[in-house]
Amino acid sequence: MPKIIQSTLYSTLLLGILTSPAAAFSLNIKPISTFSTGIFDDGAAEISTFDPLSQRLFVTNASSNQVDVLDFVGGNLSLSTTIPLASFGATPTSIASSNGLLAVSVANEVGTDPGTVAFFDTNGNFKTSVTVGALPDAVTFTPNGRKLLVANEGEPAFSETLGQIVNPKGSVSIIDLLDPKHPTVKTADFSSFSKQDLENQGVQLFVDAFEKIEASSQEEFGIEDLFESPITPDRDIEPENITVSHDSKTAWVALQENNAIGVLNLETNEFSKVVGLGVKDHSEPNNGLDTSDRDDAINIENRPVFGLFQPDQLDVYTVDGITYLVSANEGDFLRIEGDLDGEEETFFEEDERINDLVLDPTAFPDAIALQEDDVLGRLQVSTINGDPDGDGDFDQLFAFGGRSFSIWEVTQDGLELVFDSGDAFEQITADLFPDFFNAEGEENNFDTRSDNRGPEPQGIRVVELFGRTFAFIGFEQIGGFIVYDVTDPENPFFVNYINNRDFLGDPEAGTAGDLGPEGLLFISAEDSPNDTPMLVLNNEVSGTTTVYSIEQVPEPSSLLGLLQVIALGCIAWKGKLSTTCKETSL
Numbered sequence: 001m002p003k004i005i006q007s008t009l010y011s012t013l014l015l016g017i018l019t020s021p022a023a024a025f026s027l028n029i030k031p032i033s034t035f036s037t038g039i040f041d042d043g044a045a046e047i048s049t050f051d052p053l054s055q056r057l058f059v060t061n062a063s064s065n066q067v068d069v070l071d072f073v074g075g076n077l078s079l080s081t082t083i084p085l086a087s088f089g090a091t092p093t094s095i096a097s098s099n100g101l102l103a104v105s106v107a108n109e110v111g112t113d114p115g116t117v118a119f120f121d122t123n124g125n126f127k128t129s130v131t132v133g134a135l136p137d138a139v140t141f142t143p144n145g146r147k148l149l150v151a152n153e154g155e156p157a158f159s160e161t162l163g164q165i166v167n168p169k170g171s172v173s174i175i176d177l178l179d180p181k182h183p184t185v186k187t188a189d190f191s192s193f194s195k196q197d198l199e200n201q202g203v204q205l206f207v208d209a210f211e212k213i214e215a216s217s218q219e220e221f222g223i224e225d226l227f228e229s230p231i232t233p234d235r236d237i238e239p240e241n242i243t244v245s246h247d248s249k250t251a252w253v254a255l256q257e258n259n260a261i262g263v264l265n266l267e268t269n270e271f272s273k274v275v276g277l278g279v280k281d282h283s284e285p286n287n288g289l290d291t292s293d294r295d296d297a298i299n300i301e302n303r304p305v306f307g308l309f310q311p312d313q314l315d316v317y318t319v320d321g322i323t324y325l326v327s328a329n330e331g332d333f334l335r336i337e338g339d340l341d342g343e344e345e346t347f348f349e350e351d352e353r354i355n356d357l358v359l360d361p362t363a364f365p366d367a368i369a370l371q372e373d374d375v376l377g378r379l380q381v382s383t384i385n386g387d388p389d390g391d392g393d394f395d396q397l398f399a400f401g402g403r404s405f406s407i408w409e410v411t412q413d414g415l416e417l418v419f420d421s422g423d424a425f426e427q428i429t430a431d432l433f434p435d436f437f438n439a440e441g442e443e444n445n446f447d448t449r450s451d452n453r454g455p456e457p458q459g460i461r462v463v464e465l466f467g468r469t470f471a472f473i474g475f476e477q478i479g480g481f482i483v484y485d486v487t488d489p490e491n492p493f494f495v496n497y498i499n500n501r502d503f504l505g506d507p508e509a510g511t512a513g514d515l516g517p518e519g520l521l522f523i524s525a526e527d528s529p530n531d532t533p534m535l536v537l538n539n540e541v542s543g544t545t546t547v548y549s550i551e552q553v554p555e556p557s558s559l560l561g562l563l564q565v566i567a568l569g570c571i572a573w574k575g576k577l578s579t580t581c582k583e584t585s586l
Helices: 003-019 195-200 207-221 371-375 424-432 559-574
Strands: 025-036 048-051 054-063 066-071 078-084 091-097 101-107 114-121 128-135 138-140 147-152 155-158 164-166 172-178 185-187 238-244 250-255 261-263 270-276 279-281 306-308 314-319 322-329 335-342 343-350 351-353 381-382 399-400 402-409 414-421 459-465 467-475 480-484 493-498 519-521 534-539 544-554
Touching: 025 493, 048 519, 048 534, 054 078, 054 091, 054 544, 066 091, 078 164, 078 459, 101 138, 114 138, 128 138, 128 147, 128 172, 128 185, 138 238, 147 238, 147 250, 172 238, 207 343, 238 314, 238 493, 250 314, 314 459, 314 467, 322 459, 322 467, 402 424, 402 459, 459 519, 467 519
Parallel strands: 091 138, 155 335, 306 399
Antiparallel strands: 025 544, 048 054, 054 066, 066 078, 091 101, 101 114, 114 128, 138 147, 147 172, 155 164, 172 185, 238 250, 250 261, 261 270, 279 306, 314 322, 322 402, 335 343, 351 381, 381 399, 402 414, 459 467, 467 480, 480 493, 519 534, 534 544
16 A cells, blocks of 8 residues: 555544544444446546446546446455447446436437436346436436436537537436336426526526626627527536435536526426525635645635535435435536637637636725735636626626535525535645645646646545444545534534555556546445445546545544554554554554
8 A cells, every 4th residue: 555545544544533522432444345447538537327136337538438347345445347338329427327227318319309218227237327417417317216317418519510509408317217127307497586586586697697798799709699598597517416315306406607506396396496605705714725836835725716616426314303315515617628620619618717807996905916926816706796896997806616514404595505614625635735735637736726626626425333423525636535513513523535546656657546537426335345334436537437445543542542443443454553653553
C-alpha cells in the first residue's frame, strides 16, 4: 500500500475517534478488491448495482458501451461477462436493480433525441426496452420495486444537421413495472410552472440569457433563428439525479444547473413544487474556500463570494418521523458549443473568471486587488447572476458548487437547511494531502482545482451501520470519499476520509490507484458475500471499481486503549506496523 495512504488511514482513524462527540466507535474502512478495465479517462467504470442472489456487480462502461458483469464471490472481483448495449444507443449513463431485474439507461447518439432504458435479468438476458426523455442521466427504482424513475437531463446542444440549438425539455420518465413484461411510461416535466413561479422560488433559469443570444444571433452567428424550439423555462430545467422516500410516494430530483430540487408526487406522477436552494455566504466564518490555482499555496479564506449549492446526487433518511435530504454539492455550469461552418463556436458560456468581469465599484471598492490572479481573479463564477440592476457590472459574485454536503429538512413549504459542512472538505484534504491539495482527477498535481469547484463532492450515500447513520461522500477530483456521522441531522461530525490513490504513481499507466470517483454503492452485511458491510466505489478516470469492507472500531476506554486501537488498525492493513504507526505506538 502506498505510504501516503497509510498515513491517511492512520490520521482519519485518530481524528474520527478524537473528534466524535457522541460516537461509541469509529469505522475501519479498507479496500479488499479492485477490478481494473485498463482504460484511462474514458468513463469505463461509472455507476454500479449489486444483485445479492447471483453475487454479481454490474458496472456501466461508457468507453466500451457495455455493462461489465463482475463476479463477487468472497468479495473478490473478477470479470464474468459483458452486456453489449450498441443496439440501444451510444453510451450507458446509469444502472439500477431490483428483485432480479436490471435497468440500464442509454443515451442516444444524438444527445438531444430520446434515450432508452433497457431491462435485463441478472444473467444478462434482454427482457424489454422503453423510450424515455433526452439524455437519461440516472435511473432509480422505488423502494417497493413498483416503478423505475429516470432523470432525463435534456441538455441543450448545437445540431450541425439543423444549424440550430436544440433544447429538449428536462423531465422524469416514470416507468410502471406492475407488468414487467409490458412496462408503461409516463413523463413528468415542468411545463405547468411559469417563469415567475420558478424565479420566485429562487430557481436559476437561462431564459433571459437565451433570449439575448437569439436577438443577436443573425449578427453574431449568421443564423436568423438560433434556437430550434421556443425559449421557455421548462426547457431550462435539467434533472440530474433522484432519491425516493421509503414509502415510495415521493421523489426528490436534483436540478443541478438550476440550483434547485424538484418534488415529484409518485401518486399523481406530477411535480408538486420546485424549490430553489439559495446560496452559501463564503464571507462567513467556517465558510471559506481556496479561490486561486495560481498562488502556489493553500489559502482557504473567507471571500466576498456566494456559492450556489448545485447538488449532483441526493439521498434521504428519516429521524424521529422527520424526513431529511442529504446533498453532495458538486456544482456545474452550462456551455453550448458546436461546429459552425467548419469551426468550433461557443454559442453560450455561463462561466467566466472574475478577472474578466467588470465589478461594481460600490460593492467592490477594492476590485483591482480582488481581481489579481492570486486572490479572486481566477475563480469561475456565473454570468447569469450578480447584476440585478442590469447596468453591466457585477454587484455580487456566485461561484459554482458548495464544496460541501448539506442536510435539508423536508417541510410543508419546501426545504429548510439544517446543516452544511462549510469549508471542512478543503480543510481536511489540505491537512491530509498538503502536497496534492485540490488536485485534479487526471493528474497528480497541486492546487489546480481551487479556481473551479475544489474537490467536487459528487456521489453520496446515507446508510445505517452499527446503530448509527453515516453519510459517504465521494470527491470527483482529489478522489476518495469522506464519511460523516449524521445520526443527529443538526450536528453531524467527521469520521473518516479514505483515498485509495497513489499520488506517486502514473495515472495513464494505471499505477496511481483510483481516480475520479463517480458512483457509490452500499452493500449491507445481510447481502454481502462475506457478511461484512461494504462500499463500492466506481472511478471513471482510472476505469476501476474498488470494494471496501466496513468494520466497527470499539471506543477506547483510555489513552492506552486508543493507541491499541490505532495499532490494531495498522496491523489489519499491513500485517505489521507501518512506519507511521511505529512512531506513535507504545
